[in-house]
Amino acid sequence: MSPGAAFDWSGLHREGYGSYSDTSSTDTVTHKSLSLRDANHTAMFQVYLLTLGYKIEVTGIQDANFSLAARAFQAHYSPIRSISEKSSWGKLDMKTFARAEELAGALDAQHDENLEL
Secondary structure, eight states: OOOOTTSOHHHHHHTTOSOOOOSTTTTTSOOOBOOTTOHHHHHHHHHHHHHTTOOOOOOSOOOHHHHHHHHHHHHHHOOOOOGGGGGGTTSOBHHHHHHHHHHHHHHHHHHHHHHHO
16 A cells, blocks of 8 residues: 555655655656557556566556556655646556656666676
8 A cells, every 4th residue: 555645755765765866867758658568668657666666467458457556656656746637547648658667677786787696
């Protein structure tokens, strides 16, 4: 269960818990929706969520479970969204996809570094 967008994720991260990413690297990405039925982007986003610890099945389908996981991810990593963007919560847009890709990649890189030690 995600505590939502109002939770102080950055503060928790500063205390050494959880993960947090500022929005600077994905701020330039537009909020245009990906093809809502694009199975490849959907499946890849689901893989990113799995990598980040979300409980989701990789189906390539944007169903109710997908929407719940996407909304939880957005509340954690993109908590400040304009009123016009609220309608995109739970849907896969370019900024959400880019943020998940960035975080999952960083986690994979950290994991690879730990294996080398």
